[in-house]
Amino acid sequence: MKPVFHMTEEQTMLSDMLSRLLSQPTEDPWRRFADQGVIGALFTEKHGGYAGSGSDLAVVFEQIGRAADTTPLIDCALLPGYLMAEAGYDLAPLINGEQHYAVAHTEAHAHYDLHGVETIFSNGTLNGEKSVVIGADSAQQILITARDGDNIAIYLVNADSPGIRYNHYELTHGGHGADLLLSQVPATPLAGNAIAALEKAWAAALVAQCADTLGAMEIASQMTRDYLMTREQFGRPLSSFQALAHRITDIMLAIEQARSAVLLAAAHLNNTPKERDKHGAACKNLMGRMGRLVAEECIQLHGGIGMTDEYALGNYGKRIIMADHRFGDTDYHLERFIAFTSESSSAMQP
Amino acid sequence: MTSPDSDTQFRHDVREFLQKELPDELANRVRLHQSLKKHDYEYWHSRLNARGWLAPNWPEKFGGAEWNPLQRHIFEEECALAFAPRAVPFGVAMLGPVLQKFGSPAQQNYWLPRILSGEDWWCQGYSEPGAGSDLAALNTRADRRHTHYVVNGQKTWTTFGQHANMIFCLVRTDLSAKKQEGISFLLIDMNSPGVEVRPIRLIDKTVEVNEVWFNNVEVPVDNLVGEENKGWTYAKYLLTHERTNIAGVGFSRAGLDSVKRIAASVRDGKRPLLENPHFAARVAQVEIDLMAMSMTNLRLITNATAGQAPGLESSLLKIKGTQIKQEITDLARRAIGPMALPFESESIEGSNMGLPDPFDAGAVTAHYFNNRKLSIFGGSNEIQREIYSKGILRK
Known part of the structure; x- marks a missing residue:
């Protein structure tokens, strides 16, 4: 499981293609992602894609983060794809963009506990509440987790099934989510081990989310460097004030560390679940800490202009901070990492 | 050492006041970080004024409570714990002390009661696009023409500029003087021709700050506070009062x-x-x-x-x-x-x-x-x- 320091030729092409694509406006971002093979890049050949490794995900989502694109690729492509692939579904309708999916797993009172599911499956129907279902507004089908006795299972239902009530809203960093009230929703379970599938899907989503955050941090730091070099106060550029200049060093150091953490987690995505999740936890904890430092310092070094909605930096700041609220936050993954590493002394092995 | 509990009677009076005058509904909106409307601030302003507690820092002869710093601390703490709206600081906490120290008796008699009554809502015209941390680099100029000044320039980050009818401004009245020395302290009616307020939306989508533009705005010479070109001294004095809480x-x-x-x-x-x-x-x-x-x-x-x-x-x-x-x-x-x-x-x-x-x-x-x-x-x-x-x- 050696981390890849350099992109392969294919990854460079994918990265360049995405960078170009995301710089151009589109009416239908989902259709464009499907047509340009971006959704296919998230999955391996075995599942109908053409890339799909941890480092492939990192390449794709770093560009998404740099562009601050709000198309819900993680929630509506990566997660449902992983869950359905585990259950033996053909991913062709997802990859070619014909079918739109969303995943309803989070419950408000579970905090980040992956097992915190209180939605109940009984007598062939689902009852419960799901929170922050991203992309629910465009989904045709929704994968819903629920508890059947002591077991958690995943259920695929039509988004327009009677018995689902939606409360749609905007998300802080852009895009849309919804809370779902499920009342007697007819459903049948997906085959396979739902917990293993969820853990695998969440591990992939975590790598994608962290790469996205890395991309956003890069842009925020570039904007801040440019600002320090051009903005003048007291007759000289801000960059000439040592107290400010040193802070860009800390920001760049944080980003170098973040890049390494993403590379490590990406490299271990196909490792054993334990190694995969240990590196995932390490990455997400580090991104939470470094992300906060970068977002807050970039806004602070900009001064008032960094607080305005019109200037792009604020949006990157929100993207970085909100990433800490997805797939477990800094503290959640710290606790997880401690649990993984207290069992053995292998924590320092790359 | 003095502790805040030594003033228990005073703390008790403040709590009683808050219990009686602060509606639960308003306190709840403050607790939930919802934006308050202009009338919410005006309501709280009027309750405080009716009790004589609006201007804790003012001397009694100007209608203030003339509390000592410890009483002010207790008052501010109790208000915060009860989720009372913040008292808008620009008139009472900032301009008031400047007028009391440097204003003419005519200015004191005219403007101070209007601050207490809420007739005037003040905002602060300090920062400019090119003068943030380096405030003395400000460029808004006021040229004297007999009985009035003609003001041109732009202020920014003006909190509650959208609610205010008056703005106190730092303006440049001597272009040849060194940075801090050509600045004057001017009171400007926001309803004057040539004043334009443009909202600035912040990252949480709220509008609390604004740009304020001045295009050939005429301001009576009577609205100069203190001496011409001494505004920097007054601004520094104001800042020490801004920092009480x-x-x-x-x-x-x-x-x-x-x-x-x-x-x-x-x-x-x-x-x-x-x-x-x-x-x-x-x-x-x-x-x-x-x-x-x-x-x-x-x-x-x-x-x-x-x-x-x-x-x-x-x-x-x-x-x-x-x-x-x-x-x-x-x-x-x-x-x-x-x-x-x-x-x-x-x-x-x-x-x-x-x-x-x-x-x-x-x-x-x-x-x-x-x-x-x-x-x-x-x-x-x-x-x-x-x-x-x-x-x-x-x-």
Whole structure:
């Protein structure tokens, strides 16, 4: 499981293609992602894609983060794809963009506990509440987790099934989510081990989310460097004030560390679940800490202009901070990492 | 050492007042970080004024309460803990003391009662696009033409400019003088021809600051405060008054109580989040810092009561006070976990009515982003460090 320091030729092409694509406006971002093979890049050949490794995900989502694109690729492509692939579904309708999916797993009172599911499956129907279902507004089908006795299972239902009530809203960093009230929703379970599938899907989503955050941090730091070099106060550029200049060093150091953490987690995505999740936890904890430092310092070094909605930096700041609220936050993954590493002394092995 | 509890009767009176005059509905909106409307501020202003408590820092001869710094501290703390709206500072806390010290008797007689009655809503015209931390680089100019000045230029970050009918401005009246020496302190009617207010939307989508543009605005010479070209002195005097409640101990105590309440109702796996050792450690560290800062604040206030002017220490209080407040907003957004993601705009009152808020936390994410401003405005924390270090290193 050696981390890849350099992109392969294919990854460079994918990265360049995405960078170009995301710089151009589109009416239908989902259709464009499907047509340009971006959704296919998230999955391996075995599942109908053409890339799909941890480092492939990192390449794709770093560009998404740099562009601050709000198309819900993680929630509506990566997660449902992983869950359905585990259950033996053909991913062709997802990859070619014909079918739109969303995943309803989070419950408000579970905090980040992956097992915190209180939605109940009984007598062939689902009852419960799901929170922050991203992309629910465009989904045709929704994968819903629920508890059947002591077991958690995943259920695929039509988004327009009677018995689902939606409360749609905007998300802080852009895009849309919804809370779902499920009342007697007819459903049948997906085959396979739902917990293993969820853990695998969440591990992939975590790598994608962290790469996205890395991309956003890069842009925020570039904007801040440019600002320090051009903005003048007291007759000289801000960059000439040592107290400010040193802070860009800390920001760049944080980003170098973040890049390494993403590379490590990406490299271990196909490792054993334990190694995969240990590196995932390490990455997400580090991104939470470094992300906060970068977002807050970039806004602070900009001064008032960094607080305005019109200037792009604020949006990157929100993207970085909100990433800490997805797939477990800094503290959640710290606790997880401690649990993984207290069992053995292998924590320092790359 | 004096403790705030030594003034128990006063604290009791303040609590009684708050219980009687502060409607639950209004306090609840403050607690949930919802944007208040102009009439909310006006309502609270009028309640305070009716009780004679609107201007704690003013002498009695001008209609103030003339409280000592300790009483002011108690009052501010009790108000914050009760989730009272903030008293808008621009007229009472900022302009009032300047007029009392440097204004003419005619200006005092005219403007001071109007501040108390709420007839005038003041805003502050200091910062400009090219003059932020370097305030003395301001370019808005006022050219004297017999009985009036003609003002041209642009101010920015003008808090509540959209509500104000009057603005006190720093303007350049001598273009040839050195930076700080050609500045004057001018009172400008916002309804004058040539004044334009343009809202600035912040990252939490609220509109609380504005750009204010002046295009050949005529201002009577009578609206000059003090002497021409002495405005920088008055501005510095104003800043020392701006910083009386700079530590914001009460607001932090109220914020920390909220965080604990939220974290007690959030379940993290099998236990309340407040019992999660990592989260509990974060809360405890802030609480420890706050306890010490509260004492630091009291020590400095006591010195001020004994007749010593608050000096460089106010920079320290500004830095630590804002760090603690920001840390508390960070804890609050952490506490609600994934529920931080739905966008809770503070901007439109009641706009988050339809949003999920299972922990009765209010707009804590928006508040976290909004409060990034605390370390930027009122002299950024970098400027405060500069002021303090200069003060003790370059004697």
